[in-house]
Amino acid sequence: MYNTVRLWDIRSNKQIQVFNGHTDCVLSAEYSPFVIKNRIGYSNVICSGSWDNTIRFWDIRSNKKALYMIKGDEKIDDGIICLKFIELKKKNKTNDVKYDLTLCYGSCKGPIRIWR
Template sequence: MFNGHKGRVLSVEYSPFIIKDNIGNSYVICSGSSDNTIRFWDIRSNKNELYMIKGDDEDGGIMHLKFLQLKKNEKRKINDDIGCGINLCYCSNEGFIRIWA
């Protein structure tokens, strides 16, 4: 059971990220809530919150979220060592769509 949200959880998504530590690999899910937060959870520990993103004040809650891997644009000079090419998109209760890169 994952505790931390102060409002109703409206979306859960399996994350493409794997966190490596001294114990082994941790797999991650993230959840979006009417409390206007997105939280990342360590599935292995079954309880640890890894990170939290607060939505913009005007969002009014996180309705749905999705991880997207964008294709690389050959015209732009992208350094493969910077970033992972995965973006988190979410839609809010007030109708906004936002992308975290």
């Protein structure tokens, strides 16, 4: 139960999706500002960090396995405790992309990391 990420409809107070894959307690979750294209159209992404020292990306339309996983450094990180997406305005427009998206995360042993 603590190893899952759950998506809720706050209007109806009902659970919509359960995302399984973490092997230890989930400590943080963040809604991602980017959209992915999949076989059923476009979908948004949720990102979660766990005591299992991984960050996982989930398609909110599907409760299948994670889209992508980042593994933290076992000796230096020892668990992902917080996440934050930061959008920085790009200096040069490239392929109609106006923003650079950066993921910052904090770990149990202290380092704050930036993943691009």
